Amino acid sequence: MDILNSLQEHFLFRAFTPQQMQQACKDARWVSVARNQYLFSQGDDASYFYFLKEGQVKLVLLSPGGDEKILEIINPGEIFGEAMMFIQDCHYPVAAQAMRGCRLIQIDNANFLRVLHQSNEACISLLQDMSVRLYDFVHEIYALTLSDAACRVAGYLLAQNSKRGAVFELDVPKVALASRLSVKPETFSRIIKQLSSNDLIAVNNKQITILDEPNLRTLTESCTRQEACQQHSLSLNA
């Protein structure tokens, strides 16, 4: 498969001229990783970024004691690792692990940076991309500090709803989703059951149907950390 054509699927590369594209990708190469294999570990030199063509990758934070928190789940067509290219002598703050067999393109930061210095338009695209990530992280910190587990699960379901419609498959294993949302797996299952028994969603194996978007939204908006437990047992069991 052609590297240049594949990368042009991503908006970051659309601003480049054919010649700039050649320069940016001159050492780019296909990489395949098997399920559970690491592309890079937390603390590795950050010399590359990646475009995911097929498969699914999780970006994980690991504590010295071995606890894992999934920061992001990367799907085909997305890039990751690109934000580190501007920090000199940078080390990845996360690890990247394949959740299933993956095909990726590995792009050298140095080549890409060189072309970025010639293309204002590409810089602006990258600034937009990084703004969105910053915005998402602010929301993540909000969810972690000011909302509770049920809110985070409801918020995730709403995000899927707006991206993929009212009926969608959970394409990420439950344990991984729980880690992504900083919820214990058993709590995640309990919340899904409660949402279902309150007719906010319907669950059929991995398929979720959003039945009552307005009330699901009210739930995420009304909950605060302090009042969370009471409010949720009320609103979920009402």
Added chain:
Amino acid sequence: MDILNSLQEHFLFRAFTPQQMQQACKDARWVSVARNQYLFSQGDDASYFYFLKEGQVKLVLLSPGGDEKILEIINPGEIFGEAMMFIQDCHYPVAAQAMRGCRLIQIDNANFLRVLHQSNEACISLLQDMSVRLYDFVHEIYALTLSDAACRVAGYLLAQNSKRGAVFELDVPKVALASRLSVKPETFSRIIKQLSSNDLIAVNNKQITILDEPNLRTLTESCTRQEACQQHSLSLNA
């Protein structure tokens, strides 16, 4: 005081030619706010970013129930709000409130963006700036999900140590610092006392002296959420 000269203190503006500087700042203006006054609220149209000349500003996340989490504390010489300028029709995801009397320069996003489209060098500076913020947020999410309160406090003290030396004043009120670190104020006080009684730090009013940096560092590196309580009572009371 001169707006252009003041802004040139910040690296974001250094890449601009005098003419570009004029364009970027043509509608920029001085703003003064009193202690506790809001510069903008969560959800306001994000049309400006700010350079803080004097004072201190907190960027806060507010839950619908009124709970507050301080996301960042801005000190003189720093800018804030700039990352939102690339997202169309964007609303501030945080509120900005003065912690003491402040003098700031308010810069129009539209003017700044226009000049950014002419200056590749300025784009690269901004990309660097945003990378560092992203990196910091990743560490924040790490701290919130994989480390406990004592780790976060110790981590904050170490950051001050490396920025300002082994002896420094806590220039942020305790309640605000606690919110910044997502710790209850009483827990914050307890941790500071424990660190002090274990001779890792000395406390004299608002003045902190780092006595044992290596062990403080070991503390932040060894703690995980699950083992946190036990480990800390061990290591702090040993």
